[in-house]
Amino acid sequence: MSIAIPLGYRMSGVHCGIKRNATREDCGLVVSDPPAVAAGVYTSNLVFAAPVAFDRARTPGEGFRAVAVNSGNANACTGERGLADAARMADLAVAAAGEGTGQALVLSTGIIGEFLPLEKIGAGLKRCAEQLGNNQESLVLTARSMMTTDTVHKLSGRTLEVGGRSVRIAGMAKGAAMIAPRMGTMLGLVLTDAALSPAAAQRALSSVVDDTFNCISVDGHMSTNDTVLLLANGAAGGSPLEGSEFERFCAALHEVCGELARAIPNDGEGATHVITLDVAGCASRDAARQIAQSVADSPLVKTAVAGGDPNWGRIISAAGYAGVPFDPRKIQLKVNGFLLYDSGAPAAFVAAEVSASIRDQRDTRIELTFGEGNGKIRFITTDLTAEYVRLNADYHT
Amino acid sequence: MSIAIPLGYRMSGVHCGIKRNATREDCGLVVSDPPAVAAGVYTSNLVFAAPVAFDRARTPGEGFRAVAVNSGNANACTGERGLADAARMADLAVAAAGEGTGQALVLSTGIIGEFLPLEKIGAGLKRCAEQLGNNQESLVLTARSMMTTDTVHKLSGRTLEVGGRSVRIAGMAKGAAMIAPRMGTMLGLVLTDAALSPAAAQRALSSVVDDTFNCISVDGHMSTNDTVLLLANGAAGGSPLEGSEFERFCAALHEVCGELARAIPNDGEGATHVITLDVAGCASRDAARQIAQSVADSPLVKTAVAGGDPNWGRIISAAGYAGVPFDPRKIQLKVNGFLLYDSGAPAAFVAAEVSASIRDQRDTRIELTFGEGNGKIRFITTDLTAEYVRLNADYHT
Numbered sequence: 001m002s003i004a005i006p007l008g009y010r011m012s013g014v015h016c017g018i019k020r021n022a023t024r025e026d027c028g029l030v031v032s033d034p035p036a037v038a039a040g041v042y043t044s045n046l047v048f049a050a051p052v053a054f055d056r057a058r059t060p061g062e063g064f065r066a067v068a069v070n071s072g073n074a075n076a077c078t079g080e081r082g083l084a085d086a087a088r089m090a091d092l093a094v095a096a097a098g099e100g101t102g103q104a105l106v107l108s109t110g111i112i113g114e115f116l117p118l119e120k121i122g123a124g125l126k127r128c129a130e131q132l133g134n135n136q137e138s139l140v141l142t143a144r145s146m147m148t149t150d151t152v153h154k155l156s157g158r159t160l161e162v163g164g165r166s167v168r169i170a171g172m173a174k175g176a177a178m179i180a181p182r183m184g185t186m187l188g189l190v191l192t193d194a195a196l197s198p199a200a201a202q203r204a205l206s207s208v209v210d211d212t213f214n215c216i217s218v219d220g221h222m223s224t225n226d227t228v229l230l231l232a233n234g235a236a237g238g239s240p241l242e243g244s245e246f247e248r249f250c251a252a253l254h255e256v257c258g259e260l261a262r263a264i265p266n267d268g269e270g271a272t273h274v275i276t277l278d279v280a281g282c283a284s285r286d287a288a289r290q291i292a293q294s295v296a297d298s299p300l301v302k303t304a305v306a307g308g309d310p311n312w313g314r315i316i317s318a319a320g321y322a323g324v325p326f327d328p329r330k331i332q333l334k335v336n337g338f339l340l341y342d343s344g345a346p347a348a349f350v351a352a353e354v355s356a357s358i359r360d361q362r363d364t365r366i367e368l369t370f371g372e373g374n375g376k377i378r379f380i381t382t383d384l385t386a387e388y389v390r391l392n393a394d395y396h397t
Numbered sequence: 398m399s400i401a402i403p404l405g406y407r408m409s410g411v412h413c414g415i416k417r418n419a420t421r422e423d424c425g426l427v428v429s430d431p432p433a434v435a436a437g438v439y440t441s442n443l444v445f446a447a448p449v450a451f452d453r454a455r456t457p458g459e460g461f462r463a464v465a466v467n468s469g470n471a472n473a474c475t476g477e478r479g480l481a482d483a484a485r486m487a488d489l490a491v492a493a494a495g496e497g498t499g500q501a502l503v504l505s506t507g508i509i510g511e512f513l514p515l516e517k518i519g520a521g522l523k524r525c526a527e528q529l530g531n532n533q534e535s536l537v538l539t540a541r542s543m544m545t546t547d548t549v550h551k552l553s554g555r556t557l558e559v560g561g562r563s564v565r566i567a568g569m570a571k572g573a574a575m576i577a578p579r580m581g582t583m584l585g586l587v588l589t590d591a592a593l594s595p596a597a598a599q600r601a602l603s604s605v606v607d608d609t610f611n612c613i614s615v616d617g618h619m620s621t622n623d624t625v626l627l628l629a630n631g632a633a634g635g636s637p638l639e640g641s642e643f644e645r646f647c648a649a650l651h652e653v654c655g656e657l658a659r660a661i662p663n664d665g666e667g668a669t670h671v672i673t674l675d676v677a678g679c680a681s682r683d684a685a686r687q688i689a690q691s692v693a694d695s696p697l698v699k700t701a702v703a704g705g706d707p708n709w710g711r712i713i714s715a716a717g718y719a720g721v722p723f724d725p726r727k728i729q730l731k732v733n734g735f736l737l738y739d740s741g742a743p744a745a746f747v748a749a750e751v752s753a754s755i756r757d758q759r760d761t762r763i764e765l766t767f768g769e770g771n772g773k774i775r776f777i778t779t780d781l782t783a784e785y786v787r788l789n790a791d792y793h794t
Contacts (some may be wrong), residue, residue, distance in 0.1 A: 316474055346511075386783035392701065
């Protein structure tokens with residue numbers, strides 16, 4: 001997959017020594033030659049990391065020249081020193097970016113509760129600055145610099161024509177566990193050469209994230225570091241997008257964020273199935289979201305899918321404790337198209353057939369329909385396997 | 398452990414053919430010779446099983462002669478026919494109990510969505526009636542008749558003196574998974590020969606359950622069948638307990654329910670650790686409960702304990718998304734007595750020491766203290782192991 005790099009950006013990633021394995025990038029730098037507008041969306045966890053505090057205070061805004069990335073250390077739960085370290089990391093990025101004044105934003109992910117190794121990061125950012133590029137390789141190196149337990153880097157891009165000009169959007173993300181809606185341990189960085197006002201950039205990002213990164217989960221554990229940044233440097237030319245051109249930009253941004261969001265549960269730790277959960281017929285979208293989350297977070301639903309088990313009672317009962325009122329006699333449930341439960345009673349189905357359809361493919365589709373209204377949501381999650389347990393019982397020490 | 402059987406009760410359990418393994422009891426009968434007062438506490442799942450609907454409509458109340466128990470089939474999500482089946486099961490219990498009129502209550506647990514095999518249960522209840530006893534063996538057989546994936550039966554008892562008379566309380570419970578606060582897939586049956594009015598019985602049971610069975614979890618999945626029943630037949634003599642005598646009865650009931658509740662996570666599916674979570678310093682008890690539940694349900698916290706990993710960042714971050722406001726700079730966290738986090742920053746500790754203390758014992762103690770007020774709660778849960786996943790990926794089909 002080749003992605004058009006938005007104009008005016010150069011980037012790279014290197015190994016600076018935070019991760020033990022020297023073949024793994026852990027430091028990245030993105031430079032925007034024209035100062036860019038930036039918007040951000042952040043974790044709603046009360047215990048948020050220093051880089052989240054730093055970026056949140058500065059977005060939406062303009063005049064950004066750089067984004068510094070590190071993985072292997074989240075700079076979370078690090079108190080006042082952590083805040084100072086995040087600011088210092090931004091300064092190091094501006095210095096590395098070279099000529100021109102401007103601000104930088106920071107993205108950190110990895111272990112919680114250790115202080116950032118700023119010397120390593122400073123040296124890493126300098127080396128990134130020496131090899132900045134605007135090609136596929138530099139894009140991949142940057143995406144790799146934000147990976148933790150991810151097994152693949154996650155990229156997505158779109159090019160669209162607005163006002164007779166080409167505009168490019170390129171996005172990268174990381175995340176494989178500690179993933180819960182609103183939001184997960186994920187980082188996302190979306191670059192565009194479109195011209196956007198800070199307010200429009202924020203509006204575009206906020207509305208798109210709610211539908212994409214906020215509709216995925218792996219394990220229901222919301223992280224301290226979640227951040228999605230959108231940079232718009234206007235290098236494609238033209239005046240800031242408005243009206244129908246802005247709407248078309250938002251639609252393309254939605255596609256990019258949707259692909260990146262789906263890539264996260266698809267790389268979920270130990271996952272053998274990606275579950276697409278369509279909840280419909282609810283009193284509101286919020287009601288649908290709450291039910292989807294309850295079903296998606298149930299270890300019993302997740303293990304049933306892992307075992308190829310059409311155990312619909314676990315799905316129905318997880319909906320029942322979501323805290324949303326509904327009439328249980330109006331529920332309909334399908335798994336991979338097979339009707340399992342209808343109007344409050346079990347449907348006639350061949351368990352072996354449904355079981356085989358779950359076992360034989362990586363994607364599982366659950367459709368849960370209520371009789372309360374038109375509220376609906378699509379939510380994407382993973383199954384739960386012994387491998388997830390093994391990975392997380394062994395990660396830290 | 399020998400438990401004094403309350404006067405006026407006879408009971409038994411048999412294998413009637415619901416479970417495949419013929420050495421496992423799946424049908425039980427408790428008969429109270431004097432008609433008993435009964436109180437009940439039930440699942441708050443919107444999708445509740447037929448036996449829950451049946452019992453809830455009749456408690457608190459009086460004139461109960463029998464409780465019929467079956468395991469292997471939950472009679473849940475079975476529609477109108479399920480409701481008729483629950484009523485029929487109660488009738489079969491009254492018939493089996495023999496002479497004297499009265500009502501019966503029913504307890505069912507096991508697979509969701511299949512109809513009760515009433516012929517087997519009718520024959521089983523008859524065989525139970527032929528071998529009713531008021532000894533340890535009959536108590537154990539009855540407790541075993543409610544087991545599903547439990548590896549041990551769960552009993553607790555107390556004898557106390559009130560008004561110059563001995564009063565006995567004997568309780569049994571089941572549960573190993575689909576266990577979440579308010580409440581889990583659990584059944585509890587507590588028998589006493591104390592005299593209680595229906596209202597007092599209900600008041601005693603409701604207040605005690607909130608502190609015991611509602612403070613445990615295994616996997617955060619709330620079941621359709623949770624029920625705790627208290628029967629009080631007054632066979633110990635005397636008039637209904639009031640005032641300080643009632644308070645002393647409640648204290649003993651609390652001990653019995655506390656032991657039974659703790660026995661459930663102790664038998665949690667695949668669990669290698671029982672985690673006692675003391676959350677204190679919150680604005681209210683409800684706030685403490687919400688935080689405790691968020692920490693207890695996090696797969697990342699549970700796998701960290703399984704792996705003997707003092708990964709305090711997972712505990713702090715799980716508190717942060719509980720939806721309860723607090724000042725992160727006032728958190729203190731201890732694990733097994735070791736101070737790991739204090740006033741918003743990591744404490745100095747030797748990871749290997751803490752790790753060894755988790756690994757070397759089955760009990761793990763987490764103390765999480767906030768600076769918001771005096772609200773506190775003790776919550777008991779389990780770790781999450783690959784064995785839990787294996788058990789639940791394979792259970793149904």
